[in-house]
Amino acid sequence: MVVNREKFFELLDQGREDNSWDFKRDLKIKPNESFYQLLKDILAFSNTEGGHLVLGVDDKEHELIGVTNQVDEAELGSKIQTTLGYSINTKLLYFKHDCDGETKTLGLLYIPKSHQLNLSPKDLTGQKGAIVQANIPYVRRNTQSVLADKDDYERLLNRIQKQTNYEFKKRDLEILIRNRDMLSIExxxxxxxxxxxxxxxxxxxxxxxxxxxxxxxxxxxxxxxxxxxxxxxxxxxxxxxxxxxxxxxxxxxxxxxxxxxxxxRPTINDKYPIWQYPVVSYSIIDKITNKDSFMFIEHEGEFFRDILWELSKGISLFINWVLSEIPKDISSNPSDNDFFPPFMSLYANFHDWSVEKIEEFKEHLRFQHYKILEIFDSSENADEILSTLIFLGKDLTCRMIIESIKEIYINQNGKPQVKLHFLEEIKNKQYNQRAYRNLKLEISE
Missing domain, CATH: 1.10.260.40 (lambda repressor-like DNA-binding domains)
Structure with missing residues (x-):
């Protein structure tokens, strides 16, 4: 792996980008949308001939500006492993450089050519749609990371065939295109x-x-x-x-x-439905106020699915509201305006509060519900939050259920009506203190 100070300036002196290197201001692994853009480049370089990301350089003027945030190599590797389900070998170096009387931090990320085809097993989406499409190879072409075309498939096929004497067919790659058109991750x-x-x-x-x-x-x-x-x-x-x-x-x-x-059994990757684990289903059932009605639920899967979906929608609403800027006029009802996102309607509860008091209350909520903000990204929609929630692991999923769900009521149609602590606190402008110990939640006003 060629990762050193000399290689950095060798690429910088080229004065242009290439299929083998790209200039970047920074590496970002948060929010997810920024990480997915980075991961697309890593996949493309690994599927082509390998290459470098030259860090701390303005990607338009190619001037040294320095990085603003250093990413830990192990953390980057862990994020790739968690997202793709497998690792991609990379090498990351940061170093100090004196430039115009100022010391700047620069960096170089090396992605080697892979001996196998690297793909994402799921769509990785942002606010404008898929950033990385599932089961489709990305390659470097014309200094960009793009979907493979017919010529790329031929090249990739030849690479795969060289790994063994077994005669791989073109279907090995065509099957990836078929999988793309199957059911969406949602x-x-x-x-x-x-x-x-x-x-x-x-x-x-x-x-x-x-x-x-x-x-x-x-x-x-x-x-x-x-x-x-x-x-x-x-x-x-x-x-x-x-x-x-x-x-x-x-x-x-x-x-x-x-x-x-x-x-x-139904699985995504190698995971069974999260509610089928007893500790998770217990955490949900414990929140039901009329437990006798649960005995008559005909389809447990639909019941637990609906609860986790309502929880995910509520988390999305809470994150967007608690991190949003307070509007200048909170006396109007933004829910009457189709151009306002749904979370803006929560401000209608605070028409008689000052901006300072609202911000103080939001700070209290951010502290009390810090685990939600720690786990979920503000750019994630409800679908993405649900996907994250069910793959957190049983311990964290239980914690989210116990800390977030206040109560569940089963109506006459057998449908769950879910009340969430943080939304109830917002609606009632209520200051609560909470302590979480051994799967138990203690709340005091």
Whole structure:
């Protein structure tokens, strides 16, 4: 890996950007939208010939301006691992440089050429849509990180074929395009949380491909033979054209280290619906005020899904409100105006408060509900918050449920009506103090 001070100035002296390097002011891993833009470049460089991001340089004038925030190399690697489900090897260097009587911090990030195809297993979205599309390779072309075209696919195919004597087909890449047109991540989460599942060859191939892309020990031929697939039918199993035997499913479970029922239950990646873990479902059921009605719920999956969805919408509303600027005129009702975002309507509760008093109250809420602001990004919408919530891990998911949900009432139609602590406190202009200990929440005024 070529990462040193000399390499930085060698690239800077070129005076232009190239498919092998790019000038950046900073690396940003927060908010998610900025990190996704960075990750697109990392994926593109790794799928092409590798390259450098030259940091602390104005990307238009190519002048040295210095970085404003240094990113820890281990933190960057962890963020990539968490987002993609696998790691991409990078090398990051920062150094001091005297320029015009001022000491500036500069940096260099190196992304090596990968021996495999690096893709995102899910759409990574921002406010204007997908920044990185799922299962589609990105490459460097004309100094930009872009989706692969026909010529790129040919080049990538040749690279994959050189890794083994096995004759990979063009379908290996075409299948990635097909996967892009399948259900969106939001739709998949909807059905995943509901708990609905039917075993089909397409569903089997989706799980099989995820396991294959997220292991590093075997190429497709080796994995197929370990499972017991016939050499001439390996592609058919990966494309949903062949149905596996029970023995083959058990072999996959053993080789890839997943439970034997993995192929017969709803999952996203390798995670079962979060509410199926007893400690999570208990945390939710404990909030139900009329628990006798829960006995008559016909579809538990839909019930828990609706609660987690309401929680995610409420968190989005709270974050946007508590971090927003206070409008000059809070006496008007912004909810009557279609151009105002939904959180603005919460200001109607404070028509008789001064701006200073509102800001003091918001600061109190930010302190009391700091964990929400710590975990979730202000740029995330309700769909993204739900996706984050269900992959936090059981401990943090339980904490969000216990600290956020005040009570759940099941109406006559069996639908949950969810009250959230932070929204109730805003509506009632209520100062509460809270302490969280061992899955218990203590609240005092």
């Amino acid at each position: 739709s998949r989460i909807y059905y995943y949380l509901t708990g609905d599942f039917k075993f089909t060859t397409n569903e089997f191939s989706h799980k099989l491909n995820w396991l294959y892309y997220n292991q590093r020990h075997y190429n497709k031929l080796e994995l197929g033979r370990l499972i017991g697939f016939e050499d001439n039918k390996i592609d058919d199993y990966f494309e949903g054209k062949a149905s596996p035997t029970l023995e083959q499913i058990l072999r996959i479970s053993l080789v890839c280290g997943v439970p034997a029922d993995y192929f017969f």
